[in-house]
Amino acid sequence: AGKSKVDDDVLDNLEEVLVSSDVGVNTTLKIIDRIEARVAQDKYLGTDELNKILREEIAGLLSEIDSGNATEFEIPENKKPYVIMVVGVNGVGKTTTIGKLAHQFKKAGKNVVLGAADTFRAAAIDQLQIWADRTDVTIVKQSMGSDPASVAFDTLQSAVTQNADVVIIDTAGRLHNKVNLMNELTKVKRVMQKVIPDAPHDVLLVLDGSTGQNAFEQAKQFTAATEVTSLAVTKLDGTAKGGVVIGISDQFQIPVKYIGVGEGVEDLQVFNKFEFVDSFFK
Amino acid sequence: MFDNLSDKLDKALHVLKGHGSITEVNVAETLKEVRRALLDADVNFKTAKEFTNTVKEKALGQNVLTTLQPGQLMVKLVKDELTELMGGETAGINLSGTPTVILMSGLQGSGKTTFSGKLANYLKTKKSKKPLLVACDIYRPAAINQLHVVGDQIGVEVYSEPENKNPVQIAQNAIEHAKQNGYNVVIVDTAGRLAIDEAMMTEIANVHQAINPHETLFVVDAMTGQDAVNTAKSFNERLNFEGVVLTKLDGDTRGGAAISIKSVVDKPIKFIGTGEKMDAIDVFHPARMADRILGM
Ligand SMILES: Nc1nc2c(ncn2[C@@H]2O[C@H](COP(=O)(O)OP(=O)(O)OP(=O)(O)O)[C@@H](O)[C@H]2O)c(=O)[nH]1
Ligand SMILES: Nc1nc2c(ncn2[C@@H]2O[C@H](COP(=O)(O)OP(=O)(O)OP(=O)(O)O)[C@@H](O)[C@H]2O)c(=O)[nH]1
Ligand SMILES: [K+]
Ligand SMILES: [Mg+2]
Numbered sequence: 001a002g003k004s005k006v007d008d009d010v011l012d013n014l015e016e017v018l019v020s021s022d023v024g025v026n027t028t029l030k031i032i033d034r035i036e037a038r039v040a041q042d043k044y045l046g047t048d049e050l051n052k053i054l055r056e057e058i059a060g061l062l063s064e065i066d067s068g069n070a071t072e073f074e075i076p077e078n079k080k081p082y083v084i085m086v087v088g089v090n091g092v093g094k095t096t097t098i099g100k101l102a103h104q105f106k107k108a109g110k111n112v113v114l115g116a117a118d119t120f121r122a123a124a125i126d127q128l129q130i131w132a133d134r135t136d137v138t139i140v141k142q143s144m145g146s147d148p149a150s151v152a153f154d155t156l157q158s159a160v161t162q163n164a165d166v167v168i169i170d171t172a173g174r175l176h177n178k179v180n181l182m183n184e185l186t187k188v189k190r191v192m193q194k195v196i197p198d199a200p201h202d203v204l205l206v207l208d209g210s211t212g213q214n215a216f217e218q219a220k221q222f223t224a225a226t227e228v229t230s231l232a233v234t235k236l237d238g239t240a241k242g243g244v245v246i247g248i249s250d251q252f253q254i255p256v257k258y259i260g261v262g263e264g265v266e267d268l269q270v271f272n273k274f275e276f277v278d279s280f281f282k
Numbered sequence: 283m284f285d286n287l288s289d290k291l292d293k294a295l296h297v298l299k300g301h302g303s304i305t306e307v308n309v310a311e312t313l314k315e316v317r318r319a320l321l322d323a324d325v326n327f328k329t330a331k332e333f334t335n336t337v338k339e340k341a342l343g344q345n346v347l348t349t350l351q352p353g354q355l356m357v358k359l360v361k362d363e364l365t366e367l368m369g370g371e372t373a374g375i376n377l378s379g380t381p382t383v384i385l386m387s388g389l390q391g392s393g394k395t396t397f398s399g400k401l402a403n404y405l406k407t408k409k410s411k412k413p414l415l416v417a418c419d420i421y422r423p424a425a426i427n428q429l430h431v432v433g434d435q436i437g438v439e440v441y442s443e444p445e446n447k448n449p450v451q452i453a454q455n456a457i458e459h460a461k462q463n464g465y466n467v468v469i470v471d472t473a474g475r476l477a478i479d480e481a482m483m484t485e486i487a488n489v490h491q492a493i494n495p496h497e498t499l500f501v502v503d504a505m506t507g508q509d510a511v512n513t514a515k516s517f518n519e520r521l522n523f524e525g526v527v528l529t530k531l532d533g534d535t536r537g538g539a540a541i542s543i544k545s546v547v548d549k550p551i552k553f554i555g556t557g558e559k560m561d562a563i564d565v566f567h568p569a570r571m572a573d574r575i576l577g578m
């Protein structure tokens with residue numbers, strides 16, 4: 001007869017691993033409860049089985065991308081141009097992620113246009129320009145201090161004229177508790193719809209992998225302002241694990257699409273649940 | 283999102299009400315809740331454990347000597363302990379050099395370049411200094427440009443050598459330039475780097491060694507989670523920094539990383555960043571931070 005209960009030591013250890021990976025106490029307890037329930041029911045045995053259940057339970061919390069092949073950088077065929085709006089708090093890696101995405105889409109033979117709608121941060125436009133040059137894609141920009149919605153509008157118009165495949169709009173970093181700045185984002189989105197009624201097709205919220213539980217509030221407020229449709233988690237090339245996205249993905253039903261693993265043009269990967277979970281135990 | 287820490291403490295301390303004294307049993311129940319609240323505030327797992335152990339010992343030890351109710355005693359203990367952990371007093375900055383050299387360090391996107399500008403502006407306007415900003419980030423696209431824009435905004439000169447790919451040289455040349463031109467503070471902005479990036483950590487250690495700064499500041503995002511301790515420890519091992527800068531406190535994060543960092547490297551948090559604008563800088567007040575973490 002096998003053990004019908006997981007050891008307390010094993011669970012304590014699991015709790016430490018998950019909390020230390022920024023999964024958060026709530027989600028950690030949820031995962032542990034599920035494991036205990038399954039163990040009670042199925043009478044699993046050793047650590048191997050436990051690891052397997054753990055991976056399954058965590059993967060179960062991570063919302064699925066509902067369409068397409070989740071192992072490649074793909075965009076839906078029927079929307080042209082496909083418009084991606086990138087949002088997030090300050091310094092998380094929005095502009096860099098855009099550069100890397102531009103590179104991937106360009107490599108796949110797509111015609112890419114970037115919109116420099118961060119008109120606030122010092123040299124933000126220059127930074128995006130360098131990424132556009134580096135990846136050999138088109139950029140639409142105005143001067144620093146101009147209206148971000150107007151830049152987004154111009155970008156979409158230009159993309160339509162050029163018959164572009166993908167448009168990626170950079171936005172200024174903003175903390176989610178700043179109401180005016182969040183309203184500005186809603187406006188940028190609305191103005192884009194004057195050019196393409198169902199734009200943006202994807203609102204990508206970028207989360208810094210080293211952020212703790214505050215990421216929940218970020219997801220909540222950005223979703224309220226822009227209806228976030230996917231997540232990217234950056235800076236996972238460091239020792240931070242980014243575990244907070246498990247609870248976020250579960251609670252808001254938003255899939256994680258990409259992870260950032262460096263500052264280079266190739267350092268973006270399509271998210272893989274199992275590799276992600278495994279990284280907690282390394 | 284989360285109940286704030288003080289709500290949670292109240293809830294937790296509810297357990298204690300009706301008990302006449304703090305016992306092993308009821309203190310354990312309560313501290314479990316305290317620990318959970320700290321974890322929700324992003325205090326490091328191990329730090330939270332140590333913290334609750336310390337509070338427990340103090341609570342049990344003080345029990346008979348106090349006239350406070352157990353609940354009040356616990357709140358006071360937790361708050362005092364937090365404040366003490368974060369340094370008690372406000373720590374100053376050493377400006378004794380001619381020129382004073384200040385080196386920025388930290389992870390990518392933590393706010394180094396912005397803070398370099400804020401500090402220059404603060405020293406210029408509040409301390410009547412003549413600062414020079416130095417662009418030693420040779421990697422990030424438009425990093426040099428960014429510092430120039432910042433410098434223009436505050437009317438502070440920026441020293442850069444766009445063609446030079448050697449940050450050690452750039453920093454040394456800048457200090458020479460400062461000496462020759464009467465600048466009395468030199469603020470060196472550097473590229474963001476991960477603590478596990480050996481080449482980049484060696485680079486900043488080399489800059490540090492070459493210019494021997496009066497103040498090396500570790501700039502960290504207040505929203506940082508559990509990893510804050512690893513990063514702070516690694517940067518401190520390489521740079522033995524003088525102090526910490528906690529940025530983006532204009533957000534709604536509880537900022538538990540402040541406790542973790544302080545407890546792991548035992549260096550004072552000197553400044554906080556409270557916005558994107560150049561005047562959004564403040565000196566760090568440990569007691570206020572304790573209140574913030576506790577939601578008081
Ligand atoms: N190590 C590492 N660094 C990254 C990654 N993604 C971005 N960065 C770095 O993080 C810093 C900030 O990146 P940005 O792309 O400027 O971030 P942002 O969100 O656009 O910032 P703001 O526009 O100022 O809000 C830069 O130094 C990037 O090189 C990543 O996946 N790994
Ligand atoms: N809201 C807020 N934003 C801040 C604060 N400090 C910096 N920022 C923003 O955070 C982002 C990153 O700041 P930077 O100064 O570029 O950070 P950095 O550490 O120099 O970044 P790298 O050089 O890429 O490593 C920018 O959008 C800044 O405007 C702050 O205290 N509050
Ligand atoms: K990582
Ligand atoms: Mg940006």
Ligand SMILES: [Mg+2]
Nearest residue numbers: 394395419425
């Ligand atoms: Mg910088």
